C-alpha cells in the first residue's frame with residue numbers, strides 16, 4: 001500500500017478496488033460536443049494518464065490517430081478490456097515524463113484530471129513535457145480542476161495558476177466553465193474546459 005500518487009501502485013490499488021471517484025464512466029459531454037464540431041481529422045492525439053480510457057474510442061471515431069498512456073497497469077488493463085481488440089493497442093503502460101516519445105510527436109494533447117493528479121510542485125514539469133511532445137501550433141485541451149490543494153489528489157488550481165504554469169510555451173485560446181450538471185460531484189462547479197496553443 002502506498003500513499004504516494006507519483007507511484008503507479010497508488011493508482012493500481014484504486015482501480016483494483018473500484019475506488020475511482022474521478023472516473024466519468026464515459027465521454028464527458030463537453031468533449032463529445034467539441035469532437036463533433038471539429039472539422040479536422042487525422043490529428044496525432046496523446047491522452048496522458050488516460051485511466052480507463054473512455055475518450056479513446058471517441059477520438060478514434062472522430063478520425064484521429066490516438067495514443068493513450070497510463071503508468072498504472074491496472075488502469076490500462078481495464079481500458080483495453082473496455083475498448084476491445086481493435087482499439088486496445090492504442091493504450092500503453094507508459095510514464096508521461098519518461099516514455100521515449102520523439103519530440104513534437106503529437107498535434108494535440110487531451111487531458112482530464114491528469115494535472116490535478118500530479119503534485120503541484122511538478123506542474124511546471126508537466127507543462128514543459130507537454131510542450132516538448134507537441135509540435136509548434138499544436139493544441140493542449142481538456143478539463144481542469146480549480147479548487148483547493150489540501151488533501152489532494154485532486155490538487156486544485158488557483159484561478160491565476162494556469163497562466164503561470166502554461167504561459168511560457170502556450171497561449172490560452174479558451175477557458176469555459178463546464179456546464180452545470182455535467183461534472184462529477186468531486187469537481188462540480190470547479191471544472192473548466194481549457195484550450196491552449198503551443199507557441200512556435
Ligand SMILES: C[S@@+](CC[C@H](N)C(=O)[O-])C[C@H]1O[C@@H](n2cnc3c(N)ncnc32)[C@H](O)[C@@H]1O
Nearest residue numbers: 011023049050051070071072095096112113117
Ligand atoms: C485522476 S486519474 C484520471 C484518469 C482519467 N484521465 C480520467 O479522467 O478518468 C489520473 C491518472 O493519471 C495516471 N498517472 C499519474 N501519473 C502518471 C504518469 N507520470 N504517467 C502516466 N500516467 C500517470 C494515474 O495512473 C491515473 O490513472
